Amino acid sequence: MNSPDPRETDAPHEPAGGPTPVPIPAPVMPPSAGARLPSVRIGIWGGTASGKTTFLAALPIAVANDPATYGTWRVSGTTEEATRFLLDGVDTLTRQRQFPNATLAPARLAWSFHGETIEPGRGPSLLRRRPRRRESEFVLEIQDAPGVAYSQNRVAPDVVDFLAEANGILYLFDPLAGDAATDNFQYFYGVLQMLVARTAAVGKLERGRLPQHVAVCVTKFDDPVIFNNAVRAGFVTQDADGGRLPKVPDTHAQAYFDWTCQNHRHSGAPLVREALRTFFLAERVSYFATSAIGFHLNWSDTFDFRDFINIEHVEGRPRVRGLARPINVIEPLVTLERGIRGRLGRDARN
Numbered sequence: 001m002n003s004p005d006p007r008e009t010d011a012p013h014e015p016a017g018g019p020t021p022v023p024i025p026a027p028v029m030p031p032s033a034g035a036r037l038p039s040v041r042i043g044i045w046g047g048t049a050s051g052k053t054t055f056l057a058a059l060p061i062a063v064a065n066d067p068a069t070y071g072t073w074r075v076s077g078t079t080e081e082a083t084r085f086l087l088d089g090v091d092t093l094t095r096q097r098q099f100p101n102a103t104l105a106p107a108r109l110a111w112s113f114h115g116e117t118i119e120p121g122r123g124p125s126l127l128r129r130r131p132r133r134r135e136s137e138f139v140l141e142i143q144d145a146p147g148v149a150y151s152q153n154r155v156a157p158d159v160v161d162f163l164a165e166a167n168g169i170l171y172l173f174d175p176l177a178g179d180a181a182t183d184n185f186q187y188f189y190g191v192l193q194m195l196v197a198r199t200a201a202v203g204k205l206e207r208g209r210l211p212q213h214v215a216v217c218v219t220k221f222d223d224p225v226i227f228n229n230a231v232r233a234g235f236v237t238q239d240a241d242g243g244r245l246p247k248v249p250d251t252h253a254q255a256y257f258d259w260t261c262q263n264h265r266h267s268g269a270p271l272v273r274e275a276l277r278t279f280f281l282a283e284r285v286s287y288f289a290t291s292a293i294g295f296h297l298n299w300s301d302t303f304d305f306r307d308f309i310n311i312e313h314v315e316g317r318p319r320v321r322g323l324a325r326p327i328n329v330i331e332p333l334v335t336l337e338r339g340i341r342g343r344l345g346r347d348a349r350n
């Protein structure tokens, strides 16, 4: 067989004085390529206006932000619908500087994540292994449904099906909820009961509890009422350098959630807290103080307590004032993925 003439396989030479060749873009992998990645199914659960869709819209922005703690990630849609959701979400938050519209119908989305995650050090302090970097990729299957699908009297069965089959759950707790329409409890307990019944029926309860890993995200941390109260209660620390961004340290996040529930005693919040403890395995539940839009920073990109609100109102509608700087949006997902993968690996070895 003749070997190919190298001149034929080389990039075409531009003919002297001839037209400039049309540039050829690099081939794009077909969307189905992502489907070969291991899949982690994560349901998102929360009441009406708890911030579910804004959280998902902020995800690509969070992924592009500071990689220091949780590694570097790239996210892409595995279907046209999933890609459109990503692009629309980012466009809404960044170019239009608006919040997404209320969700009308459930959407199932699959996004692929590729990246380098940083495993925290383990073991007693003297012998602790140093944090390790690990290449990771997975497909995140997610369902974004309107809050009403989770409400006590109208739980949508397919929403429960999705959660029942999920490895992990992002549970969004709205600290601003309180009235009958938004009360966290009424979007929680009915779904929980159906979830337990369904899981018990197929013999998948573990030690009498639901097997899913749960990331409890207390949303809207940037809201001035929420934030000022959290500052007064002593939950907030600031990064020592960079933009000096405020946060609730991971070690205090569960206490922050408990405290938020206590402050919402008139609503069903304390019952949500108790039910989370009763029905899920404690070691699989993590807590976060989350904000999809984050704080406004001053001209030198530094947090200023005198002027931190990142929402403005235009013609009565809330708008994002400047850049969205998500806080604890990628972290809950990475924590869920890490926990799920670690457990599945251990189960496979036993």
Ligand SMILES: Nc1nc2c(ncn2[C@@H]2O[C@H](COP(=O)(O)OP(=O)(O)OP(=O)(O)O)[C@@H](O)[C@H]2O)c(=O)[nH]1
Binding pocket: 046, 047, 048, 049, 050, 051, 052, 053, 054, 055, 099, 100, 101, 102, 103, 104, 145, 146, 147, 148, 219, 220, 221, 222, 223, 290, 291, 292, 293, 294, 311, 318
């Ligand atoms: N301050 C603040 N407000 C937020 C944030 N995220 C969402 N909101 C507010 O909460 C409203 C509802 O957010 P959505 O993301 O639509 O909530 P949802 O849970 O998807 O609501 P449904 O689709 O109706 O179930 C937004 O219009 C904002 O006013 C946030 O990070 N900070």
Ligand SMILES: [Mg+2]
Binding pocket: 052, 053, 054, 101, 102, 103, 144, 145, 146, 147
């Ligand atoms: Mg929504």
